[in-house]
Amino acid sequence: AVVSTQSTGNHFPGIMLSLVITAALLLSTGVATSSKPHILFVLMDDQGYGDVGYTYPGEPKDIVTPLIDKLAGEGLILDRFYALPLCTPSRAALQTGVYPISLGIQANVFLTHTKQCLQSERLLIAEAIRANGYATHLVGKWHLGYSSLDCLPCARGYDTAYGFTQGGIDYYDHSLINYQDFYSCSAGNDT
Helix, strand or coil: CEEEEECCCCCCHHHHHHHHHHHHHHHHCCCCCCCCCCCEEEEECCCCHHHCHHHCCCCCCCCCCHHHHHHHHHCEEECCCCCCCCHHHHHHHHHHCCCHHHHCCCCCCCCCCCCCECCCCCCCHHHHHHCCCCCCEEEEECCCECCCHHHCHHHCCCCEEEEECCCCCCCCCCEECCEECCEEEECCEEC
């Protein structure tokens, strides 16, 4: 099953396309003989509805997205739902399956240099599917808290994670307010 989610916003699909391709390649190197289906969740924020090929097939595009179009054609597209125009609440909803208002984070993002963190008592999708024998990997932006190791992806059900922890990152040098924001881990080894 493939689930593609989109939130509306500005147009910046380049980095998201790169992350999707990387995630697809990472997942494709997994166990091919497993009888379980592969699951790929794609959350693209700051992307316009028409910025991928499958939304208006047959129309000329400035941005060509054949891999995303293929994933969408073979999977399930969730494009008729309401999402918040902010990344932290959207990510929290996807990770927990709970409306952001129930988490108390519907009005803003987790800000830089704060101790905000997604509630540890909330079960995340990675924790649930890992408990069912799946390998779990995160590529891209986390933005669900970083004030302690317990807030980070490898403490929240991901076997590996590669990306950045906050929003507003420069896509070329991964900087935010004069420091580098880049994170990678494998379960039990955060860097």
